[in-house]
Amino acid sequence: MFGGGKKTTNAVSVFNVKPGECFTAPGDVKTELSNLNSVACTAPHTQESYASVAFTKSDGTTASTYPGADTLTNFAQGSCAQKFQSYVGINYLDSHLFFTFLLPSARGWEQDGDRNVVCFVTTTGASLTESVKGKKQ
DSSP: OBTTBOOOOEEEEGGGOOTTOEEEOOSSOOSSOSEEEEEOTTSOBSEEEEEEEEOOOTTSOOOSSOOOHHHHHHHHHHHHHHHHHHHHSSOGGGOSOEEEEEOOOHHHHHHHOOOEEEEEEEOSSSOBOSOOTTOOO
């Protein structure tokens, strides 16, 4: 119970996350997630998706084989930092918010053709209770 009412969450497949959706953090830390707990952005939440970026190699081409976690992490850090300002309205370095991301797993890459890094705005403290889109925080 929160605020006298039930907090409604919906399971959303990690393959179907869209920018502007808000989520509560998973209860258990897992190496591979299949679903996230979606909530209304007006409900307390810890993450808001703001971009889904298809992985490309440094030369701009696509990769057919799984590039590995380190390569994907480097790509995600650069891509998510770059997309942050256009969504939040302020440069990541000037914001009090942070970002995190989901990477394609080796299994998802091979079995499902998953090539997308999903970027999320997050905080380190208090929950968010509204969308951060264009808020310049």
